[in-house]
Amino acid sequence: MSRRTIEFAAIGAMMAGTLLAQTRKEYRFNVGPTAGVSVNNPYGSISVKPSPGNTVVVNAVLASDKVEVDSNQNGNRVDIQSHLLPGATEESGHVDYEILVPPDASVSLHSTTGPLRAERLHGDMTLEGAAALVDVRDVSNAHVHVKTLNGPVTLTNVFEGHVEVDSLSGAITLNRVNGPLVQVVSTSGGISYTGDFGDSGEYRLTSHSGDIEATVPEYTSADVSARSVKGEVRDDIPLQPKTHTWFPVKEGRAFMGTMGKAAVSSTVVLRTFSGKIHLRKRAEK
Amino acid sequence: MNCVELRKSLAEIETGGSAEQQAHLKSCPECSALVADLNLLAAAAVKLRAAHEPSPRVWNSIEIALRQEGLVHPPHAGRSLIPSFSSRWAWARWMVPAAAALLIAVGVYVRQQSTPVQLTSNTARPAVSATASDLGVAGLNDDDLLQEVSEQMPAMKAECIDNLRRVNQYIEDAKSDLAANPNDEDARRSLLEAYQQKAMLFELAMDRSLP
Numbered sequence: 001m002s003r004r005t006i007e008f009a010a011i012g013a014m015m016a017g018t019l020l021a022q023t024r025k026e027y028r029f030n031v032g033p034t035a036g037v038s039v040n041n042p043y044g045s046i047s048v049k050p051s052p053g054n055t056v057v058v059n060a061v062l063a064s065d066k067v068e069v070d071s072n073q074n075g076n077r078v079d080i081q082s083h084l085l086p087g088a089t090e091e092s093g094h095v096d097y098e099i100l101v102p103p104d105a106s107v108s109l110h111s112t113t114g115p116l117r118a119e120r121l122h123g124d125m126t127l128e129g130a131a132a133l134v135d136v137r138d139v140s141n142a143h144v145h146v147k148t149l150n151g152p153v154t155l156t157n158v159f160e161g162h163v164e165v166d167s168l169s170g171a172i173t174l175n176r177v178n179g180p181l182v183q184v185v186s187t188s189g190g191i192s193y194t195g196d197f198g199d200s201g202e203y204r205l206t207s208h209s210g211d212i213e214a215t216v217p218e219y220t221s222a223d224v225s226a227r228s229v230k231g232e233v234r235d236d237i238p239l240q241p242k243t244h245t246w247f248p249v250k251e252g253r254a255f256m257g258t259m260g261k262a263a264v265s266s267t268v269v270l271r272t273f274s275g276k277i278h279l280r281k282r283a284e285k
Numbered sequence: 286m287n288c289v290e291l292r293k294s295l296a297e298i299e300t301g302g303s304a305e306q307q308a309h310l311k312s313c314p315e316c317s318a319l320v321a322d323l324n325l326l327a328a329a330a331v332k333l334r335a336a337h338e339p340s341p342r343v344w345n346s347i348e349i350a351l352r353q354e355g356l357v358h359p360p361h362a363g364r365s366l367i368p369s370f371s372s373r374w375a376w377a378r379w380m381v382p383a384a385a386a387l388l389i390a391v392g393v394y395v396r397q398q399s400t401p402v403q404l405t406s407n408t409a410r411p412a413v414s415a416t417a418s419d420l421g422v423a424g425l426n427d428d429d430l431l432q433e434v435s436e437q438m439p440a441m442k443a444e445c446i447d448n449l450r451r452v453n454q455y456i457e458d459a460k461s462d463l464a465a466n467p468n469d470e471d472a473r474r475s476l477l478e479a480y481q482q483k484a485m486l487f488e489l490a491m492d493r494s495l496p
Contacts, residue, residue, distance in 0.1 A: 112492060130489040149448060149489050166485050168448055185478045187451045206478055208455040227471070229462055271471060273458045 027058040027071045029078045034123065036077040037101050038108040042084060044095040046109045047117040048125075051100035063094035114151055150189075160199065171210075186210050190275070194282070197222045197266045204269045211275040214268075217282045221260030226270035226277045228253055233277045255279075291316050295323070427453070430487055441490070448486050455479040 031054055039046050044063075051057055056078050060069050066088035070081040084093045090113070101107060107125045109116045114132025118125055124143040127134050134146050137156040146153050146165040153167050156175040165172055165184045172184050172191045178198040184191050190210040196217055197203050203222075205212050216222075216237070223242075226233055232252060239257025249256050258265060270277050286305040291313075294306060302310075310317045427449050434445045459476040466472045 110492075128489065128492075130492060147485055147489060149486065150444075166482065168452065168482060168486055185482060187448075187455045187479075187482050206475060208451070208458065208479065208482075225471075229458070269471060271475060273455070273462065273475075 021064050023062040023065070025058075025060045025062065025069055027060075027069070027080075029056040029058075029071075029073045030054060031056055031073075031078065031102065031105070032076045033102075033104060034076070035102060035105045036108075037080075037099070037105050038078070039080045039097060039099065039110065041080075041082040041095055041097060041109075041111045043090045043093045043113050044082070044097070044111060045115050045117070046097045046099065046111055047115075048099045048101055048107055048109065048119075048121065050103040050120050054102050055100070056102070056105070057100040059098045061096045064088075064092040066092040067095055069095065169210075196220045197268050199266065201266045203266055204271075206269070206271045207275050208272065209274045210272065212270050212272055212277045213280065214270065214278070215280045215282050216259075219260060221265040222268045223258050223265050224268045224270070224279065225256040226254060226279065228272045228275060228277050230274040231272055231276045235279045236281050237279055288313060288316050292319070295320070430490060434490060445490050448490070452479065452483045452486055455482060 033054075035054075035056065037048075037056055058069075058071065058078075058080055060080075062069065066085050068083045068085065070079075070083045072079045072081075080097070080099075082093070082095045101121070101123075103121050104123045105121070106123045107118060107121065109118070109125070109127045109129075111129045111132050114129045115135065116127045116129055116132050117135045118127065118139070119135075119137045121139055122141045124145075125136070125139070126145045126147075127136065128147040129151055130149040132148055132151040134148060134151055134153045135156075136144055136146070136154070136158060139157070140159045140161065142158075142161040144155065144158060144161060144163045144165075146155075146167070148166075148170050149168045150170045151167070152170045152173070153165055154173045154175070155163065155165070155177050158174075158177045159179060161179045162181040163174075163177060163179055163183065164181075167184075167186050167189050169186070169188045171189050172186060174182070174184070174191075174193045174195065176195045177193070178195060178201060180199060180201045182201060182203045184205045184207075186207040188209045189207060191205045191207050191212045193203075193205060193212075193214040194216075197214075197220055205214070211231075212226075218237070220237075224239060225242075226235070233254055235255045237259055239255065239259050241257045270279070286309045288309075291306055291309050310320060430449070431442065431445060435442050456476070456479040459472070459479040463469070463472040463476050
């Protein structure tokens with residue numbers, strides 16, 4: 001037997017051993033309308049998608065016997081907890097969850113490492129994790145709350161709800177996110193918005209030192225104010241200037257004005273202390 | 286020892302029992318049978334708890350009956366504003382009210398800054414408070430956080446220090462901006478947001494450092 005064959009056999013045995021050490025578990029819960037589902041998973045991913053009926057289905061893959069899944073249903077509320085046993089590490093305590101919930105369920109996901117994913121839901125959701133990548137897409141009529149320290153955050157096709165994102169240093173990307181309130185705060189993370197600031201909402205994108213870039217179509221209706229104390233500010237879209245301003249509008253450091261139809265406009269505040277701000281016009285196809 | 290005395294002292298039998306009790310049990314079949322039955326019940330009860338836990342439906346039925354009698358009330362609809370903490374979080378529960386107190390202190394500070402200051406030749410504008418004193422009101426400071434992180438997850442200490450540096454700079458810059466533009470509502474709001482970022486750092490950094 002050649003040396004290469006032996007190496008392949010050893011690698012295969014190690015992989016098989018790893019797979020064997022994993023445990024798969026499934027849990028099912030019948031719930032009523034607007035159920036509450038919370039998942040606390042220190043190490044590992046949580047992915048939430050809609051289920052066809054009034055059932056919460058939890059599929060968990062446990063990395064080792066150093067972690068167990070505690071599940072509890074109390075009326076219309078389901079709580080899932082990854083319970084780390086003595087001696088558990090980030091690797092041995094790793095659990096990956098794939099969860100199906102009724103679309104109107106309220107969801108609370110918590111994982112230090114993540115990633116955290118939610119899609120095609122319209123119940124309120126909270127996603128928190130120090131280093132977790134957060135990805136929310138195709139959500140409507142829901143309050144979306146996101147908190148990370150350095151995990152990147154991406155929201156795509158989120159409509160008609162309140163959106164609040166707090167990320168210390170993670171990059172935040174909003175693609176087609178509209179609603180009565182969209183608020184993003186970061187200390188050093190960059191913020192990128194692509195959309196039309198619709199729904200006559202209040203949009204506030206703030207970063208202390210990260211750059212803020214907003215790309216909008218020409219038909220956008222919004223009262224826009226942008227200011228950077230120390231960074232450069234650029235505006236590619238002509239604005240009707242305001243006659244009264246509540247802060248000094250210094251050339252290159254701030255701009256304020258109205259784009260589109262003032263009567264149906266949203267309020268947009270772009271603010272950074274030392275980052276750059278760029279309001280760009282979306283290239284029409 | 287007679288039968289009455291023995292039955293009064295049954296608890297001691299679990300730990301071995303005295304010579305008197307043992308002697309009585311040897312001579313009294315009724316007391317001996319009683320002790321044997323009690324031991325059997327105790328052993329069976331442990332197994333029963335594990336194997337025959339009432340189904341959730343039983344508890345739901347009990348809850349419904351209690352509500353109908355007005356002895357319990359249904360929980361408020363919607364999400365709780367306060368996350369539940371498992372027992373392993375118990376020692377960190379002080380973080381929640383402390384973070385809330387921090388935000389209240391921030392709100393008071395920001396409101397004080399929004400009050401127009403009438404400058405006269407004899408009036409000195411009060412100096413902007415240092416972040417440490419603001420946090421001292423809430424009982425939080427950076428050293429507490431770093432100590433907790435060092436003890437629970439030393440590998441994260443460097444990252445925590447860097448995060449603290451960034452967020453403290455945010456707070457200082459926001460204070461300076463507000464001091465320069467006291468009528469700027471956005472500047473006031475930026476300061477509040479800076480403090481909220483720090484409160485979030487405390488919250489999530491502690492969460493990360495927990496096993």
